[in-house]
Amino acid sequence: MKPGIISAFFFCGILALGAGACAYKEPAAFPVYAPSGPPSTLWGLSKNSAAGIIPLDGSKPLNYRFQKPLSLPPDMSLELEYGFRLGDGPAGNLSAWKDRYRIVLRVEGEAPWELPWDGSFLGAGKVPEKIRYGIPLLGSEIEQFSLTLETREDAGPSPAGGKGLVFAIRSLRFLPRWFGFVREGEGAAAALGVTPFVSGGIVAGQGGPVQTVLIDPLLPYRIPGPVELSLSGEAAPVEVALGRVRYEYAGGPEPGPIHLPAGAVPGEPYPLVVTGDGQIDTLRLVKAPALPFPEAIPADPGVILVYDRTLWRDPRYEVFQWEHFPSVLIFDTADYAVQDRLFKRIAFFVEKKGIAGRLLTDREMADLHGWNAHDYRAEDLAAFFSAARTKNFPLSPEEEELENILHGAGILTPAGPGAGAVLSLSRESSDYLRGLFMVHEGFHGLFFIDADFREFCRRRWEGLDPGARRFLRSYFDYQGYEVNNPLLVINEFMAHCLQQPVSRAGWYFGEVLAGRINESSWRREVLPPMDEASGTWPDLSRAFMREAEALSSYVNRRWGFTAGRIRRLIPLFQD
Template structure:
């Protein structure tokens, strides 16, 4: 089959043009075609935002988001207009990966409010300047990608921008606002974008996927605010509503999850918002109706509060006193390593102020027999809270005889040798003693029980001891143990007693000061306290160990408040077993009304206050 193709001919006028005219005409035609192509491409491709998107602690390059309307595509978002942003498919995938790996996620927006003239500033301050931020979801778009939903159908975070508006002489103001995602979402339910409304011009510089943090943080150059998954108002420096955090974080400790922690930090004293005559050494934190007194101490920047130790952690928190001294109040996830091992064992501690241990309840523990904590101020000082004395004995009774008991010190007793002999109701051991115990036990061939072997694994995991050619060697730190079997008043006393031991083990200057007080107290008082120890068979201290004598002397004096020290020792002097053992020394303590011990306590109390902001009888900064 043949086709007759008619040859193409240029218009007649083209033949009449000069060569230069023909070239010019061809260039113009080419430019018109190129402009048309650009227009077609622009119509087909989306506009992009000025702000970039990034993922916390990732190597992903910063990429721009899709601007769904003209406001979102501008460098500075216009006042009183909604700006709609959509994540690209690649960005949604990055959010999904981060969310799955971390278990929580907030989408944080970094915003800058440009400074205004003095005249405009005065006008703006006359009325509220609303700011809103909320998420868009896949269901908000039709099949063509057009936004079709109504904003009133979603949770929003918001604030009054008047607190961020500055005059030109002061410069612009910046803030970060993180909106937490609800836990356990499917990939399809993750946000597809977000919307922002601001009553004044506002510049969005970057949007990040970050670990969920709810509260406020003024410790960085740019203040951070975080709201939970149900949204809410942000901007207050004296209150945080954590009620929506139950949608973000685990609500109970278990073999598979760990509840979040709360960090409260202080401004340095020279930067506090309080006047000098308003400065106080404490503040009151109302945590859902449970009032905590938080002491501040020189050199202490923050305290850690485990939400599992509170009665109502997912509620509104208010700082009712000295709020101007607080630079941070943030709820965030605990590290994933704190989840129990597959075997159910807990190897890693919850960091906390020890004042919150006293009312610890087994229902909030990560494992049945014990809970493990670490002092948030002193790394390496670990606390065991055991279900009962039997569990505590399994962990520490053999160790007690090896380290302290007269007639047994340095010996690894077998189970039959231990028999039903009593250890202690509370325990404290240095890293040196622990390393020695496990090294000698290994060489002796004595079979340790399951809890003792678990203790060894805990010590290795947390760096208190390590393996060596000789068995084990100490790296530093100490362990302390109390039991749920002890009454509330006894737990408080024992906790104070054992914590002072922990500081003694780990602080050389404290040991030197203790020795000085030990050798300067009058001889009869020293004879009395040593005689008291000897009169109590259950104690069994090896009094030839001067290190142990210094340590116990200090702890017995510092375990109660300063104003109770004298009466405590008079009470001891009135015990029948003590009077029978040393009647003359008991009479001496009663006659002197225990004042020599109070004088020694005064020295210890002043030292502890200056060094750590602690006091006799108060070894913590959080009290309830």
């Protein structure tokens, strides 16, 4: 809803305080909440003003003045909570009244704003028990304001009945500027929080009702600086378009809220359009909080992949918290060199063949390759840092930073391992590899934090054909993994099965990995017979297709993921 008039209003009823009816002055009966600390007294300049009511059968304006001007921080909104009632009960159907009258809020020095009667501009006309309307303010202080019942220019005759029907103010507060709406409660307890510049509707779609909501503030009212978006409801799948950036919410068995932090929202996100197959309950666009580094930023893996690097708080790396699995931290690094300084020594200590359990010096590691992406559980991280402290081993500044971050997240504790895991990928990887690594490492993270998933993976590994197990152990040995670590082998078996869609698992194992083993004359003995016509190993293709299908079915039932997809928010395109 946009303001009908943008020019500022001044009105005699407030300015001529000493004349006639304006001589009345009583404290407002409804609560008033200032931005900080107790507000100065809000005077109602008439009996109805003090009571905060406008009878809808005719009334003078409600005029208010603060005892002294109220200073406001930048970018604030005035939120008026109000409702309609008939006697002591709810007002019921107000459609005839809203067609004839409008209620206008005027703040000195600001544009006037028409207050909504219901949620019809969002496609839902039911009258909530209370409405909280948050109008953006451009000024830095407020001294006086008014509310007026006005007859519309195209109004018809007065509605029949309705004697005793009143508009009633419940409270007044000032809060940081935001745009959107919030639906709360049901029935008699229903409430709607909403702002201007929001509109929407519900139309029939192939799968049922489709709700579309538009947020497009006029330029002077837009929130300066980085903003973030939150969305909830029963509307999955959802598409969010922010200017020229678009996301699709894939959902899951239990669709959770959507959160787009500042780095996922472009600097010019308008018009912001959200479309969902069902009701959207909450849509809030707010100024992004300035989290101190290295406090982790909650984000979906799909968001992390495209997060605006110019908004990283440290140019070397950014720290994220997997939004739906908060005990998992995800590091995105500027390049492999930064990633190595954080994780390379840990990789050799935890996973590398013939080295696991040892702390390598920088010189010993210099010519050795670590990994291009990483994953570690709390127990192994605790063992690494404990060994370094016990041996007084010199760690890199980044490793010491990492230790502090892990303690802050509860992955490490003073007594040893806490709960959770850490993952990492790098901006030096190609977009394709970043997507692949996010899936691979993400499933490792779930393996670390979920005992039932680990047990399922163990059973699938132990039930795998012995020849297929022998082949995969040989491949992991070829890659440099410590294959005498059963947990590591099972974890890698799972992640290699799930890192691509099920339809590609047969090709990946029966052609790509088998082909690499075939290039080693002394490893070929682990391969089953090759199909000479296709040059592939169909026995391996079939075996690992079955495993990929079983694992994909499990993660889909459990979390709504599938092989090849671990993100709920999927960027479709961006500027």
